[in-house]
Amino acid sequence: MTISSTLSDHDAARIAEHAAQAGLDGWLRPEQQALIHERGWLRMLAPRAVGGEELALPEVVRLEEAIARVDGSMGWTVTLCAGAGWFAGFLAPRLAREILAAPKVCLAGSGAPTGYADREDGEQAGWRITGLWDYASGAPMATHFTFNAILREGGQPLLDDAGAPRIQAFVVPAALVEIVPNWRSIGLRATASHAYRVQDRWVHAEHGFAIDPARATEQGPLYRFPFLPFAFVTLSANVAGMAFHFVELAAECIARRRNRFGGQGEALIEVPAVRALLDGTRAHLDEVRGRFYALLEATWAQVAAGAPVSAGEAAQMEALSMEWVAASRRAVDALYPYCGLYAAREDSPINRVWRDFHTASQHALLMPRADTPCAETGQTATMQL
Secondary structure (H helix, E strand, O other), X not given: OOOOOOOOHHXXXXXXXHHHHHHHHOOOOHHHHHHHHHHOHHHOOOOHHHOOOOOOHXXXXXXXXXXXXXXHHHXXXXXXXXXXXXXXXXXXXXXXXXXXXXXXXXXXXXXXXXXXXXXXXXXXXXXXXXXXXXXXXXXXXXXEEEEEEEEEXXXXXXXXXXXXXXXXXXXEEHHHOEEEOOOOOOOOHHHOOEEEEEEEEEEEHHHEEOOOHHHOOOOOHHHHOXXXXXXXXXXXXXXXXXXXXXXXXXXXXXXXXXXXXXXXXXXXXHOHHHHHHHHHHHHHHHHHHHHHHXXXXXXXXXXXXXXXXXXXXXXXXXXXXXXXXXXXXXXXXXXXXXXXXXXXXXXXXXXXXXXXXXXXXXXXXXXXXXXXXXXXXXXXXXXXX
């Protein structure tokens, strides 16, 4: 199957049609899930050699942004689960091929090291896993789960060269996992990002892997792209997609409202300051977006040509991703007060997008740096841990 890297109008309409009900249900509608699998979106970052599509990263990011512009929960679920499918490029090929062979394969998981893996060397080397992990977006349709765990032997943590506990990534079949249904966020409700538990279950050693270009089992450019820039570009594109959707809906709200300080029922959108705010917000988001994709395309071309991404280049990619997120936050927060009580109604589309945006932008990776001056005040934030 060839996966299209663009979102058709028809598919966008299918997503939008069920978005509100999915939010009420707390999980994507069957029609939305069917579309995900029909289009093969969860395989788009997995290696071609083991059953994936291995699309170019800029194409994937643009598609994920486009989906998030229609529905945040759908975009977030596709992005997080497709991102976990990327890990197939770091697995033993036999195992990766077995996982990708599932008709409706979906990998969900968490990056927090909130579990333990105890070494067991019997007839087959392996690990005995116990732990509880939060926030596995797409958990109800997962065929496999990924997680990080602290490695132990004889009950004692194994240490790295710096004396810190060693942490390793794992992938396990859903049959070994118990979903803990505790996702009660105000937004992204249809992602069903529940916690999950593994209790005293053994897995073969090959289920452990390292997300490191130097240890990738596939050599395409996707698997030579560093993890942190990969995570930043995919997550920021989702958050920005939701912000663009909010701006579109905010413009509709503002167009319907009247300026209570104006005469003759002046339309709020005709107030010069309000019009300037709306136009300026759109222009700034577009400008940052243009620079974001220009840098992503250039970095991707560099990796595709065989060159590594330097630490400085990775930092630049992360910084521009965070700039896009910051611009998105300012856009949403600046326009919301002009949208009226309709935007505060839980059953309004703009309120759902507002809730989705403010939930997605709370991802730990997207936290504003505490030593970065605030754009509005110029003051430096302080953080108490």
